[in-house]
Every structure is written in C-alpha cells, then in structure tokens.
Amino acid sequence: MTRITPLLLAPALLLSACGGYNGGLESAHQPVVERNDYVLDLQTSGDALAAGESRRLAGWMGAMGLRYGDRLSIDDGADGLTARSEIAAQAEPYGLMLADRAPVTMGQIAPGTVRVVITRMTASVPGCPDNRGSNVSTFTASTSSNFGCATNSNLAAMIADPADLVRGAPGSPTTDPQTAGKAINALRSSAPSGAGGTQVKGEATKGGGR
Numbered sequence: 001m002t003r004i005t006p007l008l009l010a011p012a013l014l015l016s017a018c019g020g021y022n023g024g025l026e027s028a029h030q031p032v033v034e035r036n037d038y039v040l041d042l043q044t045s046g047d048a049l050a051a052g053e054s055r056r057l058a059g060w061m062g063a064m065g066l067r068y069g070d071r072l073s074i075d076d077g078a079d080g081l082t083a084r085s086e087i088a089a090q091a092e093p094y095g096l097m098l099a100d101r102a103p104v105t106m107g108q109i110a111p112g113t114v115r116v117v118i119t120r121m122t123a124s125v126p127g128c129p130d131n132r133g134s135n136v137s138t139f140t141a142s143t144s145s146n147f148g149c150a151t152n153s154n155l156a157a158m159i160a161d162p163a164d165l166v167r168g169a170p171g172s173p174t175t176d177p178q179t180a181g182k183a184i185n186a187l188r189s190s191a192p193s194g195a196g197g198t199q200v201k202g203e204a205t206k207g208g209g210r
Contacts (some may be wrong), residue, residue, distance in 0.1 A: 004082040023141055028149020029130060031123045031156040033165050038118040039105050042083070049083045049114075057090050057116065064118055069161040071119035073102035073128075077204060080112045121163050125149065133200035163208060 010081050018123050022028055040060050045052040049057070066072070076082035080102060088098050109115050128149035159165060 010095040021140060022143045022147070025143065027143075028127050028145065028150055029128050029149050029152060031125050031152055031165050033121055033162045035121050036060075036120050036122070037103055037105055038120065040116045041109065041113045044082055044112055044114050047082055049086050054086060054090065057087065060116075061090060061094065064095060066091070066118070068095065069121065069163065070094075070096060071099050071117075073094050073117045073119070075102035075105065076113075077118060085115075086118060121161070123159060123162035123165055125153045125156050128153050131148065151180040182203045 031176065040057065042053045042057060044053075045051070072081045072087075074082065074084055080100075084098065089099060099119075102115070103119055105115065105117060130144070130145045130149060132145045156162070156165075163171075
C-alpha cells in the first residue's frame with residue numbers, strides 16, 4: 001500500500017507558463033518533495049511477532065532498500081509497543097531508529113497484526129530542462145525558461161534527506177570544538193597525495209609527477 005503526498009510546490013512554479021515573464025533571479029522551477037508511505041502488516045503472537053514473521057520483515061526491508069532519510073514506525077492501533085524491540089533490531093543494521101508516532105495510513109489494522117510503515121520522501125524538479133524560451137529574445141530582461149534548472153535539479157538529487165527542503169534541519173545550540181575540528185585535523189595529518197609516487201606510463205615517479 002502506498003500513499004503519495006506532494007509536500008512542496010513553490011509559488012515560483014507559477015512563473016513557468018510558456019511565455020511568462022520572470023524579471024527576477026528566482027527560478028521558475030523549484031524542487032518538489034513527495035512523501036510515500038509503504039506498509040507491511042505482520043501477524044503477532046501476544047506482544048511479539050508470530051513465527052516466521054521476522055524473516056518476512058527482514059526480506060521486505062531488504063527489498064525496500066532502507067536508507068538514510070527513511071522513517072520507520074509501528075502502528076498497532078494502540079501504543080505502538082507491539083513487537084517494537086524485534087522490529088527495532090531489524091532496522092538497526094540500516095542505521096535507522098523507530099519513530100515515536102506512525103503516520104495515518106489507509107485501511108484498518110486487523111486484530112492480531114501490527115503494521116510497519118516506511119515513510120520515504122523524494123525530491124525532483126518537474127519541467128526541467130525547459131528550453132522553450134532559451135533561444136528567444138524577449139527584450140524584457142526576463143530570465144530564461146531554463147534558468148535554475150541545473151542548480152535545483154542537482155540540489156534535489158544530492159540532498160540526503162529531502163524533508164530538509166520542506167522544514168529545514170534544526171541546528172545544535174552548542175558546538176563541540178573537537179567534533180568541529182575533525183575535518184581540519186584529518187586534512188593536516190594526512191600525507192600529501194604525491195608522497196607515495198604516481199604511475200606515469202608504467203614508470204614510478206616521486207613527488208606526484210614529473
């Protein structure tokens with residue numbers, strides 16, 4: 001079962017109509033974030049999973065390709081504690097933790113079952129590339145119809161958690177200098193890239209080249 005919900009549709013998309021005027025530097029094509037909810041109902045035995053359901057859950061998680069940014073939650077129609085430790089153990093190898101609350105999904109949860117929900121967000125930029133007005137002189141100082149497509153498409157493709165495009169990510173009120181300096185220390189302590197010599201036409205040379 002899958003539910004698709006568009007979460008972000010920037011007003012600037014209204015500027016993308018053919019022949020529309022855009023006199024600013026805001027791209028007419030902005031990233032759009034969609035949310036998909038995937039569910040799996042598992043049989044339970046008391047407060048634990050029934051025999052064989054743990055393997056079925058593991059196979060489903062592997063087929064879904066769990067990754068960073070996914071939200072994993074449990075819906076048992078009550079407090080969400082049914083088989084929580086077993087499901088959390090299956091999610092641990094993927095580096096995911098169970099969310100405190102599950103989203104609303106379609107269909108009722110049958111007695112004696114627990115519903116596992118994977119919430120996944122994806123980002124894309126509809127309408128890009130847009131070369132309709134790239135070679136047209138408007139004489140109105142309007143930006144090209146394709147303006148911003150490359151930047152915003154790369155942003156949508158590279159962002160680790162598309163949800164950050166909607167609500168951002170809260171920063172930490174404190175800063176640990178040791179953590180902040182790890183990247184700098186790694187750069188300073190590493191050997192120069194050419195120190196080990198490089199191979200040029202089958203010959204080893206010192207100092208990173210000729």
